[in-house]
Amino acid sequence: MTGERLFQGADWDFPTLQRIHDACEEIAQSELGLNVYPNQIEVITAEQMLDAYCSVGMPLFYKHWSFGKHFAYQQASYRKGLMGLAYEIVINSSPCISYLMEENTATMQTLVIAHAAFGHNHFFKNNYLFRQWTDADGILDYLEFGKTYIAQCEERHGRLAVEQTLDAAHALMSHGINRYPGKKLPDLRVEEKRAEYRRQHEESVFNDLWRTVPTGPVKSVATLTADRRRALLGLPQENLLYFLEKTAPRLAPWQRELLRIVRHIAQYFYPQSQTKVMNEGTATYVHYRIMNRLHKQGQLSDGNFLEFLSSHTNVVFQPDFDNKYYSGFNPYALGFAMMQDIERIVTKPDDEDREWFPDIAGKGDTMGVLRDVWANYRDESFISQFLSPRLMRHFRMFHLHDDPAETAGIKVEAIHDERGYRRVRRALSRQYDVGFIDANIEVIDVDLAGDRHLMLRHTVLSGAQLNDTDTKRVLQHLADLWTYNVSLVEVDATGKTLKEYVANPRGLAAVA
């Protein structure tokens, strides 16, 4: 095929971007069969990129000092040259917004458009986690609502009170997520409309749990059995923010709404943390395919293609564990290698692949298989199913088991050999399992009959207990919201209590 060059040299202008986008789109649709949200491409400066970093990449976000802190920190390291800026940021919304840095060369813009506007975009639209947990249509409006709402609260209730509530909510953010899908898909637009209505409704509704005047002997709080009480409260509950929002006895309605906003945002980012490898793998695979095709069609010159290959190689570089640049698995490297490996298994399998992947080996339809993988897996399940022995050998993976009780040292559990493949794979997939990454903390009970103190439990896995200083601080925040004592016990698998924390509420300006 012959094609006209999309651009010459490194310079670009807006018509060039349009041409690049159209060329990428042609390949994405006809050859890769991608299904994407409409694209919106925004060109920004380095300073704006730095800004975006600090509001977790979102174009609008409420104001909070912690974002300023991150900004100051990142600005300092950027100025010192310790940190380069990303070439792009992409937002899971509809239309899908990609930010491109103005100083990228034309080749880089092509790479970034292929990577973000098609790779990530397809993943956002099709992966089951995103479909289940995020509402791409509503997120920008919801953020706008959140921002305005919080600004109004600051006017009405004072900045200090709002800040304290947000501080507390942020501390609990990692435990403000529903991990099991609810009955309905999230709809943030409706969420926003209902906010006002809900507040009025909740103020007027009768709350059986916190009633202090007993109406009859049978239903009185004191006689509720422990089981019934827990059932009414929805206990045990691992979504701490949700629990506080619904049941904290003395929160003002606006505080509940703040918790809700923080909770929704945490939920929005939840799928991203579970799909780093897949998401980057998908985007990298897509940009690699598109760039190669553009080059083959003559739309990209040899020089530009070499420039692309150079940055692509940097992106997918995986340093060894003893390299000074090593900081865990590079999601781009692992993800891209796995996608390419799947392509190989589907098109040119060997005997080992037929044994390990009977379902897809030699199936021939690369894109069909990949699209299915992209839609239905997350990092943990993706790795546990599709990491091939060949890749384990390629990365020379090995599994270490570090038991503090073992004085001799750290044990090499398994390596990339016949005996070890399955164990290495299982161990690696566990590293990406949110169930193991986040501490398992639940609300187990509330002492309704007595002093209303809230009881939490941390189920300790493999001896990893909570950091003492941080836990005390988080519990302090929790107690401030709950306004009565809060206790947390750490329990190991055998039910033995390892440690106990108690926090007393401080007098919050907001509550008074």
Add this chain to the structure above:
Amino acid sequence: MVSIHIVDRRLNPGSKSLENRQRFLRRAKALVQQAVKKSSHERDIKDVLEGGEVSIPLDGMDEPRFRREGGTRDMVLPGNKKFIEGDMLPRSGGGGGKAGGAGEGDSEDAFRFVLSREEFVDLFLDDLELPDLAKRKLAEVESEGIRRAGYATSGSPANISIPRTVSRAMARRVALRRPKPEEIAALEAELLICGDEARRAELIAEIAALKAKAKRIPFIDPIDIRYRRFETTPKPIAQAVMFCLMDVSGSMTEHMKDLAKRFYTLLYVFLKRRYRHVEIVFIRHTDRAEEVDEDTFFHGPASGGTLVSSALQEMHEIVRSRFRPADWNIYAAQASDGDNSTSDGEVAGRLLTEKILPVSQFFAYLEVGQDAGLTFEMPDSSLWTLYERLRLAGAPLSMRKVCERSEIFPVFHDLFQRRVRQERAP
């Protein structure tokens, strides 16, 4: 075909994070202020205005989360070279096995970031407990004056430059050969006395043509008009020199020197806002005085007795040789713990009143004390007594005793008041 929007956001106002940053600074105010204090202590006086990196402890600025640590850990790493299953790797990093896992830089003890110049000066001044009004005075941009700056083709009618407009009109008239009135008058005069019919017709035609031409080429055309152009410029302000005099004999402690440095810095900040060009001269003295650089001034060791007159003499010499009072505004600030040998009083007093004060805009004497609450119980020092006497006799001296940083400002207050009086007097 999916539609696509390409938006150029580059022109959008940047620094969306500004408000977040301000909130952060406000929250960390006490910590940042300490850092600024420390940082300004380490800096040279001239660098105080530069802003720059400060480092604050993370305490109170942290964002706690439930974090787990310890326990048995499993990790999968890439790049195996020689391990086989069942190997035991020594723990102290020997086998390199520690590299992975929980190495998230979790506890940075200090948090480093960059303050802009304004933020830095603001916090610096805040630390000195300046009243807001004074702070504004310090922070205000220098006043602007208006200066002629050539001519412009547009402007207000009041600014029309008549000479320039007329001369341009004349040039145009000459260039386009506009008939002169005398020329037409001469022809008309000839017409009156002319009897020849043919010549008359010729003259009439010529006069008409000239008149028409004169009408086509106006005397003053809008394109001739020029306006006087004015430019706002910083007021032409003279240069200033600031003399820092300090007693460096053994009795001056680090604390006292720090107080003195604070004062000098403040004075420098102030002068820098008022004058385009500020020079600083450091004179230190024991029983003899010498001009030194800043580092020696604050940190160099020296020992000896105390003769204030030596420093005043040195200053006088320097003024005479390098800073003509007609060209320079001379500011001087003297810091001392008040010791002076009794015999020196007379000489110092004469030098001050006869040589120094007449040429100085401002002379401040700062008596630095050891700690709060101690000085006022002590009898006035010899130097204080001397200056007090001079002041009562009418010498324009500002003098204060300072034991703590927060007291430095009142001396400054004197400076402002004095300037207000001066401006009103003439």
